Amino acid sequence: MSGGFVESVQHKAQVVAKEDYEKARVLINDAARSGSYLYPVKGIFYFFTHRALWKPLLSRLSSTLALSAAVVLSMFAFTYLPQLALLVFVNGPLAVVTTVLLVLNESSVIISIISKNFMLQDALLDTFDGTLVSRNATGIVSEGRQLKSGGDSIQRLGKVLKTPFNRFSPKALIRYVMYLPLNFVPVVGTVAFILLNGRSRGESVHDRYFQLKRWSNAQKSNWLQEHKGPYAAFGTVATLLEMIPIASILFSFTNTVGAALWAADIEAKDTEMTRGTAPGLREAAENAE
Template identity: 35%
Template sequence: MVALRSTYPVQGIFFFVAHPQLWAKTICPFLLTLIFGIISLVLCFVFLLPLQAHALINANCPAWLAWLVSVIFVLLESAIIDVIFFAILIPIFQDALFDATLKARGLSRMFETRVPVSGLTLCCRGIGSGIIFVWFLVLAQILVLILTAPLHLVPVVGTVLACYINGWPACWGAMIHYDLEFRGFSIGDSRRHAWRHREEYCQFGVVAVALELIPLFNLIFMWTNIVGAALWVADEYERNERDIAAIQKQQQQHHSSSSSSLPYQAVPYPSATQGYTGGYPSSSPSPYYQQQPQQS
């Protein structure tokens, strides 16, 4: 049974808590973001809260409502500032956590079968997933966050809509490391794949973004969302392996029942990257080969 994409951010929380070896990947950046998060929350309440409240009161808004709305906005503003700080500072640590999660799931073989990427290509992409591109993607995410910020004025519905809109770029950002470093995709390939699967990306992203908007707790959820993305990839990889094993078994049964006197020719057997369109395929680049009777 295929898990709903929206469940993976929550799965990431439980998996992260249950695997202490993942904590070491986050201690340093977490302390930095925690300190920054506390400072940003204090500064927002000290400076932005009275400014916004007085502006609303001057606009003939009732004082109690002005202060309530201002508190809500300050919390959202602090969360967005934390997201921006985290996204600019942490891309390298995210890749390390993603890889550590795959290994914790027992999928070290993914690092042996991933698509080879030339050193020159990796150099052009930069460190990890490509710092320059990741920052460009971060700027795009920040722009979308800013443009959708007014939607939070509409209780519940507006916030859900804003999370849904931000969900696709957020999910793509979480998956870009796998696309570039494991599957050998170009940035354009990754974007096109993400767009073809935008509904799945949005399902994951809407929950991930919602978690990251919770003040202070978002400093943890920013990490667990990366874990959730890795778990999604791991599930798809294992499911694809099972599909390939089932096809191999059928092929073997077919060949064993065929006449051994017939001449044979080698035909390509579908690899984990061929002919698979559901979610994320395996990264193995090598096709398997089986013998098939040649019809006379």
């Protein structure tokens, strides 16, 4: 009887593992086909070749650099050794590296919370909208703010008509703290920690785009559920870039540019996502209103 029970458990475990593998394979294939992981990199090149988009960053540069330096130095001074002492028991010599990654990720979260909620919200909004304007997506931008005639893409931005990006949610912070113990698993745990935070990061990159589209929460959820792989891939690359000390603020802006470029391509139906199921999903979402 016990043998039959063990075999039953093993069979169920194999079924679950196979289902999870298939789900992961589908997500990876969707992400690869969409090319979403390239948009953070495209954002870097687009940002540096369009000087008008520098204006929002330059207006906040000194204060954000000071914040980044203070947070990173403080985190390494006060949290690196205690966390290293814990991780060395499970990661061995690799703890030196995994602890650095952990502290950088923690610093990135703290910098993101403070800067995006209290220092950069308006600047990131202008960067997103300005990028859309530079891509001639003025129709959708006009749904959320007034546009002026003449001038560069930033100078054309007028009064904001809709409340911009959502502020950092307590749910995101709770999720981050829940994932922290993964770092006690050698290498694989740290990778999983970054991937999970990347997935969470990806879910918020198009908040402004969805707002301009006037989508309800249900519509946004449907779209994100349909395209989990692409958004997780974008979020993971964006998270890795924003983990780089000091430069994390710069990459917050380039990632915003990348997200806007992606939104412009979706709007122009010029992505793999919009050549497949996306148009039907959009129509269904609009009909649900």
